[in-house]
Amino acid sequence: MQSRVFLIPMALAVAITAGCADPPTQQIQEAEKALKEAQESGASTYSPDEYAKLEGTLDTLRKEVSEQDGKFALFRDYGKAQQLSISAKSESERIKVATAQKKEEGKAAALQAQQVAEEAVKAAQQLVAKAPVGKDRAAVEAIKNDVEGLKSLLKQVQDSIDKQDYPAAQTQAKAIHDMSQGVQTEIHNALAKVGRGKPSLSRRP
Amino acid sequence: MLLDRVNRTLTSALCVVCLSGCVQAVPPDLLTALESIDQDMIALRAPETEPEEYGAFVRQWIALKSRVELDDDVIRWPWETSELENELRGLYLRGERTVSQLHDRQANRQRAAQSKVESIEDRLHLMRSHVGSIDGRIVLGERVVQTDLLVKQARIFFEQKDYQRAIQRAEEADQALMHQTALLNQELGRYADGKRIASWQAMAQQTMDWSRTHQSPAIVVSKAERELILYKNGRKVLSYPVRLGFNGIREKQFQGDGATPEGRYRVIDKRGPGQTQFYRALVLDYPNAEDRRRFDLAKKTGHIALGKGIGGLIEIHGVENEYAQQTLGCVMLDNRSMAALFESVPVGTPITIVGALTGQNAVALALSELAHHNRQEI
Known part of the structure; x- marks a missing residue:
């Protein structure tokens, strides 16, 4: 009978110990890692609203864990924290994929704009190359400067692409394309005025 | 036997009355309204332009939403007050205020960007016309197209509603125009000497x-x-x-x-x-x-x-x-x-x-006018 009385507190102790919940440390760490990875993938730039929500989920998760940690051991329940960390992880994966896709789209658009700009600058260069070299070159000397300028501006587009600043690269390329077309019109007008192909004597001022 | 049946019927009726009297802790309309506040903020580009403000809203929104989704106390008696609902209503009101402020700020930013872009376009036009009138294009070399690029970028960013970058490019163009004026003064200053x-x-x-x-x-x-x-x-x-x-x-x-x-x-x-x-x-x-x-x-x-x-x-x-x-x-x-x-x-x-x-020659006058416009900008 006495030995049975001893069994009651022991059973209680076992029940209490078994009832104490542990925080889902590994899942929380994985969720934190997933947030970091999303940030490194460029999510804060390409999917800023979704990244902010992911940060919000992590914030809620941290608060939840800290709230449960503050409770008496027997009443701790990390179920919600577990669900939040699982959701954060899966959201992070989704955001990373969406970011990569947006980035690729941005890059593809920037590269296409760069190609169009390069072709326009090349066309302007070819036109300048056709310009007269004698006395009539005066008409296109100032324009030559612009074409040289446009050529060097193409480097800025590449710099922006290298920095993965695709929106800037796109606007630069578009502006260069427009300017190259303007220069081409100017060259055409200048050539029309000087009468392309007219023989000219060599001059040396 | 009859008493037992009456008893069971009454109990069932009471349960039905009680259950039909229960209400959801959070009205679904409130959640929809908050979703819509979030969408408004995204449409106003708050995540990019006001990340701290948007972050603060989103942190609270996610915390409350997770309580709605994960808490058990989603059903309450009609006479019970819901702390969660109150917090959601509070967030909704704050969110509405933020959206309205963002709207105002966005409008101000748009006006500021528009004024900057138009002003820099005017200055570029003025510079071109003065430089053209004195045949100074060669003096400026490649700077002409470099500045042109900045001004064009400012306009494109403005049209894309990226006012921050539009202003940034306009300011860079502004500096470039100042440098051009300084270069013209250095190269052609003798006309005003x-x-x-x-x-x-x-x-x-x-x-x-x-x-x-x-x-x-x-x-x-x-x-x-x-x-x-x-x-x-x-x-x-x-x-x-x-x-x-x-x-x-x-x-x-x-x-x-x-x-x-x-x-x-x-x-x-x-x-x-x-x-x-x-x-x-x-x-x-x-x-x-x-x-x-x-x-x-x-x-x-x-x-x-x-x-x-x-x-x-x-x-x-x-x-x-x-x-x-x-x-x-x-x-x-x-x-x-x-x-x-x-x-x-x-x-x-x-x-x-x-x-x-x-002393009042065309070059000196052009330089003086460009310098005057630069001073006005400063």
Whole structure:
């Protein structure tokens, strides 16, 4: 009978110990890692609203864990924290994929704009190359400067692409394309005025 | 038996009444309204332009939403107050206020960006028109297209509603225009320099005096005014508009620079029909001794590359092509004026080419106006 009385507190102790919940440390760490990875993938730039929500989920998760940690051991329940960390992880994966896709789209658009700009600058260069070299070159000397300028501006587009600043690269390329077309019109007008192909004597001022 | 049935019926009825009296802790409409606040903020680009403000809203929104989704107490009695609902309502009100503030801020930013972009476009236009009027495009070199690119980018970003970047590019363009003005002042400041103008006036005066003393024609060319003046017996008898080199506003330094030389010259040859492609031509004795001395000094001091030549064949000539606006460094007149001038001057006639004859010359005025606009911007 006495030995049975001893069994009651022991059973209680076992029940209490078994009832104490542990925080889902590994899942929380994985969720934190997933947030970091999303940030490194460029999510804060390409999917800023979704990244902010992911940060919000992590914030809620941290608060939840800290709230449960503050409770008496027997009443701790990390179920919600577990669900939040699982959701954060899966959201992070989704955001990373969406970011990569947006980035690729941005890059593809920037590269296409760069190609169009390069072709326009090349066309302007070819036109300048056709310009007269004698006395009539005066008409296109100032324009030559612009074409040289446009050529060097193409480097800025590449710099922006290298920095993965695709929106800037796109606007630069578009502006260069427009300017190259303007220069081409100017060259055409200048050539029309000087009468392309007219023989000219060599001059040396 | 009957009592038992009545008892069961009453219990069931009570349960039905109780359950139908229960309400959801959070009305679904409230959640939809908060979703819509979130979408409004995204549409206003708050995540990019106001990340802290959007972050604060989203943190609370996610925390409350997770309570809605994960908490068990989603059902309550009608007489119970829901703390969660109150917090959601509070967030909704704050969110509404934030959206309204963001709207105002966005409108202000749009106005600021619009004003900046329009202002920089106007300044670029002004710069172009002044630089074009004084043929200073070569002086600025590649800077012209670089600034043009910034202004165009500012406009594109503005149209994409990226006001922050639009303002940033407009400010960069603003700095670029200031540098251009500074460069123009550095290169062409002599046109506004009192001492230099006095020295040019003295050169022109000496040419007039020579004409009077020798009872002969003499020519003065003012580059800033783009004017050729013919003197006879010391008196101005005619003036003609002229076109200069494509870089004519600068002082000639070496062959091919497109600049028109400044100094005292003489007509050393007259070329009539069949002797020139430019209708008629008066050949100048450029380079003279003074030009050579200056050129040698510039080469010695490294201002001119060793491989460069001094150039020559500077003429006052007519036009071969009436559309040609510039020369390679010569002074060009329309053929009618050239015919008159050609008949009026013999070989040996002195020709003085100066930068400007007055302080209020076109270049000085353009520089002053550009500087004035820069000051206004500052």
